[in-house]
Amino acid sequence: MSNLSLFAAEPTPLAAKLARLAARGILLGGSSWKYEGWLGQIYTPERYFTRGKFSAKKFEDTCLAEYAETFPVVCGDFSFYQFPSQEFWQKLFASAPASLQFAFKVPEEITVKVFPAHPRYGRRAGLENPNFLDSELLRQMFLEPLRPYAGRTFALIFEFGQMSRKTMPDVEAFLEKLVPFLEKLPPGPRYSIELRNAEFLTPAYFAALRHHRVAHIFNAWTRMPELSAQTALPDAHTARFTVVRALLRQGRSYEDAVNTFSPYDRIQDPNPAARDALRALINRSLRLGQPASIFVNNRFEGNAPATIESIVEGIEL
Numbered sequence: 001m002s003n004l005s006l007f008a009a010e011p012t013p014l015a016a017k018l019a020r021l022a023a024r025g026i027l028l029g030g031s032s033w034k035y036e037g038w039l040g041q042i043y044t045p046e047r048y049f050t051r052g053k054f055s056a057k058k059f060e061d062t063c064l065a066e067y068a069e070t071f072p073v074v075c076g077d078f079s080f081y082q083f084p085s086q087e088f089w090q091k092l093f094a095s096a097p098a099s100l101q102f103a104f105k106v107p108e109e110i111t112v113k114v115f116p117a118h119p120r121y122g123r124r125a126g127l128e129n130p131n132f133l134d135s136e137l138l139r140q141m142f143l144e145p146l147r148p149y150a151g152r153t154f155a156l157i158f159e160f161g162q163m164s165r166k167t168m169p170d171v172e173a174f175l176e177k178l179v180p181f182l183e184k185l186p187p188g189p190r191y192s193i194e195l196r197n198a199e200f201l202t203p204a205y206f207a208a209l210r211h212h213r214v215a216h217i218f219n220a221w222t223r224m225p226e227l228s229a230q231t232a233l234p235d236a237h238t239a240r241f242t243v244v245r246a247l248l249r250q251g252r253s254y255e256d257a258v259n260t261f262s263p264y265d266r267i268q269d270p271n272p273a274a275r276d277a278l279r280a281l282i283n284r285s286l287r288l289g290q291p292a293s294i295f296v297n298n299r300f301e302g303n304a305p306a307t308i309e310s311i312v313e314g315i316e317l
Helices: 003-007 013-023 056-067 086-094 119-124 135-152 171-184 203-211 227-232 254-261 272-288 304-313
Strands: 026-030 073-076 101-105 153-160 191-195 218-220 242-246 292-296
Touching: 013 026, 013 304, 026 272, 026 304, 073 292, 086 135, 101 135, 101 292, 135 153, 135 171, 153 242, 171 203, 218 227, 227 272, 242 272, 272 292, 272 304, 292 304
Parallel strands: 026 073, 026 292, 073 101, 101 153, 153 191, 218 242, 242 292
Antiparallel strands: none
């Protein structure tokens, strides 16, 4: 008898509600999944015991399967930092049921214009990235290895970190680079763009995305407009699908959120206005019959599962 059968249980109320939403194309999940703070909430501690003790390695290696018992989708932030190998993709998709959908960040090798002055970039720190928006590199190193899993990939995320005026003077300069890149993208995947430059949210930006059927990602982040303000912008809905990422409260840094909320075992800073905006986006997608993926980060309120539960409690099905 497998460990899964030993610990199999009836779906929780949250899992049942999320399944009903998923049946209508609305997927809610976390920005990642390997959080020991969720033990006893989403994860069953006993599943990860080895010789009578909790094994962090077993947990990290296998917890995605139990994650999928509650959530229908997950965001893979890890792919932002490297081009995963074919072997990696095989192992990842084999570790969860076929019902689990993914969204993946495109590697920063494609989306970073100038490498940050950070030790992890080594000799490239502070230098121009010669592979910025290289469509052929993206195709060979990322899109082709992922193609066998197209049916399990809800969307691909191009995250453009906040760019200085020296790096990218204005939205016109950004679109001058972005539009030719979008024109070369192969059809098939749902493409979506996440900006960290609020001043780039212009009619020209939204029009370019709409022309290429690319979604603007509504993202809650420290220096971005509130979700309600983003959704109120004319023509901000640029595709027939929606991607939302609730990452940080406006004004809060990543480091502060980590220090405040770790180990992410409970909500510590509720954000009712943002929850209302997320519900409004879900209700819009339900009304239009369009698919949507909503991702909540632990650093948004302190505990992503509880935030998601609070959001769906207010959704009528």
